Amino acid sequence: MSEAWQALSAVGAIESRGRAGTFIQETSEPSRPVRYLSVGLAPSASGIDLSTSMPDPLLLPSLRTALEAVTGNSLAWTTSYLEDPVLPALEALLRSSWPYDPARLVTVDGALDGLARVIEQVVGLGDRVAMENPGFPALIDLLESRGAEIIPMAMDDSGVLPQELARALEQDPVAVFMHPRAQNPTGAAFTPARLGELVKVLRPFRAIVIETDHSGAIAESEDLSVGSFLVDRTVRIRSYSKSHGPDLRIAALSGPAHIVDPLMARRMLGPGWTSRILQSVLVQLLVDPHSQASVAHAAGVYSRRTFALKAALEEKGVRASPGDGLNIWVEVNDERSALLTLAAAGIRVAPGSPFMVEPLPAQFLRITSGLLPDEPEELAEIAGHVVVAARVLPSARGGIS
């Protein structure tokens, strides 16, 4: 009994109210994704929405040929509950493009579904976990709703700093969450040297590494993975949302059998498997040279748009993160004033604070530079508004100064 009380108290599940006795803690709004929802709460603007981190619909590969190829013949193969959950053709393609040879490689319904399912397997109430700061708001929400204690890790342009990882690991987290490239919101990406340093720091500890390559083929950086060195301790998720379309709802997930097998068993009591029709569409898109060219073209366009905005901002002394992938992280004097200034110019962007596990020394905006116009004058005009917004100081009344 005494051990049970201690365990409950250690995870903050009970509250001692002196002579009144000991009570189970009340939880308010247990799993409302507060941060995730607040990214969309920037003031609305009638002009251009750069708050979403969504791919440009005009740069996604066309689905027409793939859908025709998949649905043109008999659909008898789509009627069974008993087949392998992953199409052998898709698994072969995934394995041939994976940065290492994992024990298990399966599909889930998007990267966020993958994260939620791994967290369910690996993280328990009161466990410590480490993640990048700033990081993906939905991941912070997921971890908080699980009752985990999050240890923030500071980053630079090459991802998590090795000394920050070492400091976090001293606190014995069960899992470390990292994004090897196109990190959301900063666009940071591992270099081979940084990856080597992080692996060296990780090696003596037990923590599982959970990596999300959420941008996949539209990222320009190398596809590097901790899994190439710590295969038995790495879960890796690659989304096809940004490269091939969010509505495919497909991400690939790899990991050791002791994590992925129970995950898939649990999934049988839910969606069961990823629609084989959608899996087949992805197979077609991955093998079709036109789709391949379309994804490569998109990566180049996103990179040019991001580079153009970054260059225009830096020329005026506004600091912006490296921006691999769809987003750029821009330092501003005051988040709220900057959001309002941009909204007044018809430009919607995301506030920086929902991305912060704990407050950072400066304030930021996340701008989905991947959705910028290609026309140089239009882009320069938007960059000009961002420069003005970044410089606005907070007014005493909280309005725009």
Ligand SMILES: Cc1ncc(COP(=O)(O)O)c(C=O)c1O
């Ligand atoms: C870091 C990160 N992970 C996961 C996702 C969601 O990916 P999916 O559409 O595959 O669920 C996003 C979407 O923006 C993201 O930025």
